[in-house]
Amino acid sequence: MSDALSYRSVFISDLHLGSAACHTDRLRRFLEAVECENLYLVGDIIDIWVGTHSGKWTQAHTNILRTILSKAHAGATVWYCPGNHDALFRKLCGAELGQLFVDHQFVHTTADGRRLLVVHGDLYDRIVYTLKPLAWVGAWCYEALTIIGAWLSVLQTRRPQVRGNLADRAKRRVKNLVKYISNFEERITVDAFRLGYAGVVCGHIHGPALARHETGAVYANTGDWVSHCSAIVERWNGDLELVTWDELVDRCPRLGDSGESPLSSLDADSERLIRESIAHGIH
Template sequence: MDHSPAVRCRTAFISDIHLGTKGCQAELLLEFIRELECDTLYLVGDIVDGWKMKSGWFWPQAHNDVVQKILRLARKGVKVVYVPGNHDDRIRDFCGVHFGGVVVARDAIHEAADGRRYLVTHGDEFDGVVQNARWLAFLGDWSYRALLALNTHFNRARRLLGLNYWSLSAFLKHKVKDAVAFIDQFETAMADEARRRGVSGVICGHIHKAEIRDFGDIRYLNDGDWVESCTAIVEGFDGEFRIVDWLQARKAFVARPLQLVEGDALAA
């Protein structure tokens, strides 16, 4: 019996996987990649968490499987572009180099099926905290991982009660005034950079919040993360973009495999 991929698209964008950390949802990402069929895959930064790996080695088999699966896609002819972020910034030293069919680029210009052009960049270079107060960024990263650890125990108890996953940090991002203001400033800065570059929009990651919204004539797209939300941005063969929420999409897939290009069943 032939197996049809659950997510069939022209282009896929994923970021903020944070391989090398306990918060990485590698098993869910593997599930997504196995059900993904695309011509081009963009890895939009923070794929490997070099910050965390400096303080201790954590690399279970599932993390290695993610790397191998991505390399396998490249060997099968998928164009894979790796745009590093702040947590894997050392890889920026290798821009222009190919690793097993994966090309490393500081940023990229993606031309969609409808001819529109989009800047693809992680986004940390437009984050004032990362650029101007690196110590504060490290402190924030430590606090975020502590929050994730707390959230893991909380959700373990929720599963025992038959309840769905709930993200404490996502809740706080939406409720805390300063966090909301930071996200808004970041999104505006990204849209401004796209406008300066003369493109139709920007596709980024960094802030772990999947979003598609318009800033006047500029479209802002953020593919989220694979630590909490497990989201990706995909481009259909018509040049339109959607957010795939894999935590929700996999429920539909378990019941009946679906193709993204034939409907919005897998899109948030």
């Protein structure tokens, strides 16, 4: 494994598995290529609002979960804090499932001794917190725009890989509005600072960022895997870095080579349990 893809910790969020927008192929290749001691799933991993409806969940989405479970089986510690789209799994908060831990938030200590609050961040979004039905409608609008955008891309350019541009533009405008109304970055960073943390790692607003607040606290947003295909990583010396799919492909060209997933070593029972959990999770 190249040192360029070996990290102490990897933070990802807003995968939205089960939605049409999730870049499952890129995500799978990223997870298979990266080595880490800690894998943080910072919310909205499964899009229960959309993905539990008939026909939405595919084998590609199952393979992502199997890849994550294989990381835990291989010795990585997986930390999962659910978000608003997978809030159902907050019922599991406090659970320890082997190398997989589930909770509302975590405290991560970097290699250089900084304590970071890790939390999805939806509770700092006034729109989601007070107007959940509006957020639900927005999720389905985004799903519809993603599908329409994919068809338009095929019809106009015959290049389906540019799917989602229409939805992405709409998503950016909505998320910028959320940032303006909620003052998201300011509120979550200052809150973490007042609680005694050196910074915060979050997701939710789909805006990848790594910045230092005027208080000195770090604001790290993992972005998403529906538009930006980004992650926050911690190097072995404790330094944080924001990485994107395109940057990683430039650094490690073999990532850009699509291939079959080497997940056949996981048994059929594991796959069946994953499918049943997703299918019946909302009951």
